[in-house]
Amino acid sequence: MNLRASFLFHRLFVYLLLVCGGVVFMIPFVWMLSTSLKGSAGLFDIPPKWIPEPVQWRNYVDAVLAFPFWNYTVNTLIITAANMAGTMISSSLVAYAFARLRWPGRGAWFVVMLATMMLPGQVTMIPMFILFKHLGWLNTFLPLTVPSFFGSAIYIFFLRQFFMTIPREFTEAAKIDGAPEFMIYWRIFLPLSGATMATIAIFTFMGTWNDFMGPLIYLNDPDKFTLALGLRSFQQAFGTRWNVMMACSIIVMLPSLILFFTCQRYFIEGITLTGIKG
Amino acid sequence: MEQAEIKVSPAKRSERRNRLARREALNGYAFFSPWLFGFLVFTAGPVLYSLYLSFTSYDTLSSPKWIGIMNYKVLLTQDATFWKSLYNTLYYVVFSVPLGLIIGVLLAMLMNQKVPGIRFFRTVFYLPSVVSGVAVALLWMWLLDPSFGLINTTLAKFGIQGPGWLTDVDWSKPSLILMSLWGVGGSMIIYLAGLQGIPRDLYEASRVDGAGAVRQFWRITLPLLTPTIFYNLIMGLLGGFQVFLQSFVMTNGGPVDSTLFYALYLYNKAFKSSQMGYASAMAWILLVLTLICTLIVLRTSKKWVYYEGAENK
Incomplete structure (x- = not known):
């Protein structure tokens, strides 16, 4: 009886913490949603009302019309898609070299690659800007997309860890038949890495979609802006129209949220694998 | 064959x-x-x-001019703003990294409780770290608005007059640290995976020996979590030193340079005033600083990071 009481008490305590903490973590989202549906007068009610009255759906229309939203969405999509393709192709090729092929210098290069992850982006930022300037690439999407085609250290590491778990027996038959390595990579390794690739695709999407520094440095023609930059200039133009700004922020966040809810499994897997083994 | x-x-x-x-x-x-x-x-x-x-003067229009260690000399001895930005960044790192670590571990332990519905709560706590970038910065500007923001209007209900947050020299950095803690879910998930990797029989054995929950935490949970803490600490340090977007979008370094972080000052020097050589010297100082920090953590890690099978050493 005593044991049962302490069990119940423990549960109650856990739920109390979970609910209180959960409310604190969720409130900013609820507040954002509530603000995005308020009229401009309701914004400055004290104390603020949680349920807008009347509900002003028009804010979302205003948000999309207030700046070249579709143009920026297309720009962001192009850059994001190119980064996803580039990262997946190049990182898997390099990971194959580290996981399955023996070549002189492999170990040393692996250490060098891991070390590059520690390098602050600020160190390479200025020379890269100068390089792209000389190539005439400023104000194009090239500086934001081309580098992704040369592999990303963290994903190479992640894929290598996965590739090493693929048993040698899987490829023995193909090796005996004299299949070229590329065929083994293409026909055996890639089809087996669906889940890992999905994780990498998702993380690349999130990173590129929300990237701010890159577009800020390389794009200055407003026609070329991404959503992140557009949102920023939107804020500069309409600093106090919080309802429209929150509507706009929600629209920009939405793809990440949808992606998370549809692909939760890959998220958790990706974080724990890159985290724990990293 | x-x-x-x-x-x-x-x-x-x-x-x-x-x-x-x-x-x-x-x-x-x-x-x-x-x-x-x-x-x-x-x-x-x-x-x-x-x-x-970093040893040149370069404005991108004419070619770089060699000036020796001039940039470093000016930075370290004459540029008060440089030291201010370094101080701001260290302030941010010193508070946001350990706080993120402690809250991350505590939340992970909460998420590791075997109660019905826990998966739902894991999603709830993780969700804020899914979103990032400018949209989150705007959301927090509105939350922290001195007169109409949710935080101060809530405080007012309890009769507390909230500070000016982002507009107050003393509160601007704490505001950004608070905001960073909202995204603690990412490291929470990593700690959770670490917790789940701890063998259950360790706890059972210690319970037989009469160890209470507190003792179990200090003798089992924390030591076995140190490799994960170590990883998050390194990543947190690297990320903290490069904090940029929040101050660029939300405060533009103000008020009175109180949120002028190192990366923002570097950006301003490079791209606003076209002092590419000067900014490169700053980048190299940053590189050396992060290297020193990482090395300190690596060196001391032998003393506090527990590696399985190494306990008899």
Whole structure:
């Protein structure tokens, strides 16, 4: 009886913490949603009302019309898609070299690659800007997309860890038949890495979609802006129209949220694998 | 297959093996080459060029002019704003990293409770770290608005007059630290995975020995979590030193340079006032600082990070 009481008490305590903490973590989202549906007068009610009255759906229309939203969405999509393709192709090729092929210098290069992850982006930022300037690439999407085609250290590491778990027996038959390595990579390794690739695709999407520094440095023609930059200039133009700004922020966040809810499994897997083994 | 190989003479066999090894090495280089190219062009080359630029005066219009250690000298001895930005960044790192670590571990322990519905709560706590960037910065500007923001209007209900947050010199940095803690879910998930990797029988054995929950935490949970803490600490330090977007979008470094972080000052020098050489010197100082920090953590890690199987050393 005593044991049962302490069990119940423990549960109650856990739920109390979970609910209180959960409310604190969720409130900013609820507040954002509530603000995005308020009229401009309701914004400055004290104390603020949680349920807008009347509900002003028009804010979302205003948000999309207030700046070249579709143009920026297309720009962001192009850059994001190119980064996803580039990262997946190049990182898997390099990971194959580290996981399955023996070549002189492999170990040393692996250490060098891991070390590059520690390098602050600020160190390479200025020379890269100068390089792209000389190539005439400023104000194009090239500086934001081309580098992704040369592999990303963290994903190479992640894929290598996965590739090493693929048993040698899987490829023995193909090796005996004299299949070229590329065929083994293409026909055996890639089809087996669906889940890992999905994780990498998702993380690349999130990173590129929300990237701010890159577009800020390389794009200055407003026609070329991404959503992140557009949102920023939107804020500069309409600093106090919080309802429209929150509507706009929600629209920009939405793809990440949808992606998370549809692909939760890959998220958790990706974080724990890159985290724990990293 | 094996029988066939026995019949071949040893010399021929080693020759064949050499040929195969050579072919494999060639393949290795071929598969590796994309990264090598990217490394040379986008990492190694820029790092060296940045070192060179740091000894020059360069405004991108005329070619770089060699001025020796002038940039470093000015930065370290004459530029008060440089020291201010370094102080702001260290302030941010010193508070946001340990707080994120402690709250991350505590939340992970909460998420590790075996109660119905826990998966729902894991999603709830993780969700804020899914979103990032400008949208989150705008959301927090509105939450922290001194007169109409949710935080101060809530405080007012309890009769507390909230500070000006982002507009107050004393509160601007704490505001950004608070905001960073909202995204603690990412490291929470990593700690949770670490917790789930701790064998359950350790707890059972210690319970038989009469250890209470507190003792279990200090003697089992925390030691076995140290590798995960170590990883998050390094990543947190690296990220903290590079904090940029929040101050750029939300405060533009103000008020009175109180949120002028190192990365923002560097950006301003490079792209606003076109002092590329000066900014490169700043980048190299940042590189050295992060290296020193990482090395300190690595060096001390032997004392506090527990590696399985190494306990008898």
